[in-house]
Amino acid sequence: MSTPAVPTVKLANGASIPRLGLGTWPMSDDQAEVAVAQAVEAGYRLVDTAYAYGNEDGVGRGLRASGVPREELFVTTKLNGEWHGYQAAQEAFQASAGRLGLDYVDLYLIHWPLPSRDRFVDAWKGLVKLLEDGRVRAIGLSNFKPAHIDRVLAETGVVPDVNQIELNPTVTRNATRAYNTEHGIVTQSWSPIGRGGALLAEPVITDLGERYGKTPAQIVLRWHMELGLITVPKSADPDRMRANLDIFDFALTADEVGAISGLDQGEAAATDSDVFGH
Numbered sequence: 001m002s003t004p005a006v007p008t009v010k011l012a013n014g015a016s017i018p019r020l021g022l023g024t025w026p027m028s029d030d031q032a033e034v035a036v037a038q039a040v041e042a043g044y045r046l047v048d049t050a051y052a053y054g055n056e057d058g059v060g061r062g063l064r065a066s067g068v069p070r071e072e073l074f075v076t077t078k079l080n081g082e083w084h085g086y087q088a089a090q091e092a093f094q095a096s097a098g099r100l101g102l103d104y105v106d107l108y109l110i111h112w113p114l115p116s117r118d119r120f121v122d123a124w125k126g127l128v129k130l131l132e133d134g135r136v137r138a139i140g141l142s143n144f145k146p147a148h149i150d151r152v153l154a155e156t157g158v159v160p161d162v163n164q165i166e167l168n169p170t171v172t173r174n175a176t177r178a179y180n181t182e183h184g185i186v187t188q189s190w191s192p193i194g195r196g197g198a199l200l201a202e203p204v205i206t207d208l209g210e211r212y213g214k215t216p217a218q219i220v221l222r223w224h225m226e227l228g229l230i231t232v233p234k235s236a237d238p239d240r241m242r243a244n245l246d247i248f249d250f251a252l253t254a255d256e257v258g259a260i261s262g263l264d265q266g267e268a269a270a271t272d273s274d275v276f277g278h
């Protein structure tokens with residue numbers, strides 16, 4: 001199977017990110033080492049990890065084992081809640097970069113806003129410093145709602161490159177997506193195929209799979225592309241990794257995209273980041 005190259009999108013602070021990459025939760029270090037090397041071999045250039053996944057070491061080993069030059073790779077990791085602070089965020093970044101074995105990271109995200117602690121603006125200032133110092137190519141947020149981003153913008157004026165949020169046809173996140181777009185923030189979907197569960201058996205998805213000769217996961221990933229999203233499906237299986245990347249040779253019509261979006265269960269079905277986070 002020959003897989004077309006993954007297109008990239010330009011981010012607010014100047015970097016370019018592949019529109020599709022590999023998620024690595026919940027892989028162990030050893031699983032991530034193997035999967036990341038296999039994914040890069042299959043054509044992936046973006047890998048998504050986090051301090052909280054406990055696999056930054058393994059991701060770094062897999063990237064080195066791939067033999068692909070560093071500048072062709074795009075690595076995302078995330079700041080955990082105990083380091084929400086200006087200095088603390090920079091120190092946590094240094095530790096993550098060390099585990100990854102990288103002298104810079106492409107994208108650093110605040111993993112969750114944790115609004116009850118009210119420290120995310122200070123953390124954001126730490127990420128802005130890392131960007132200014134050239135330690136990261138892009139900075140962003142994860143699981144931030146419009147009200148949280150309003151504060152980031154009002155108090156720093158620095159536009160986040162990315163907001164990575166839970167998003168798939170059952171949780172379409174219309175309000176947050178529209179807000180991100182309006183502010184020049186690229187929306188990145190997590191759990192893009194609904195963790196491989198019931199979503200992939202929905203008739204609207206399986207019927208389109210038959211129409212296009214594609215798997216249900218490929219139909220759902222193409223839906224993300226049609227909506228202008230970027231995403232990081234996780235797979236530890238080389239065949240599924242390759243298939244998940246093989247979505248750039250067909251397109252869904254606007255009606256088909258609308259029919260898939262009809263699976264939306266509303267904002268209440270999404271993880272509530274005013275309540276949950278780490």
Ligand SMILES: NC(=O)c1ccc[n+]([C@@H]2O[C@H](COP(=O)([O-])OP(=O)(O)OC[C@H]3O[C@@H](n4cnc5c(N)ncnc54)[C@H](OP(=O)(O)O)[C@@H]3O)[C@@H](O)[C@H]2O)c1
Nearest residue numbers: 023024025142190191192193194195196217233234235236
């Ligand atoms: N920012 C955040 O708070 C946050 C939260 C959750 C996740 N994430 C990131 O987003 C990534 C993706 O989200 P996710 O892992 O929750 O869910 P996902 O990517 O929607 O689904 C992954 C699951 O689907 C299976 N799968 C993969 N490809 C498949 C295919 N073609 N057909 C059928 N099943 C398939 C995988 O199993 P196999 O491995 O066996 O293929 C795995 O069990 C994570 O890995 C992580 O990097 C971020």
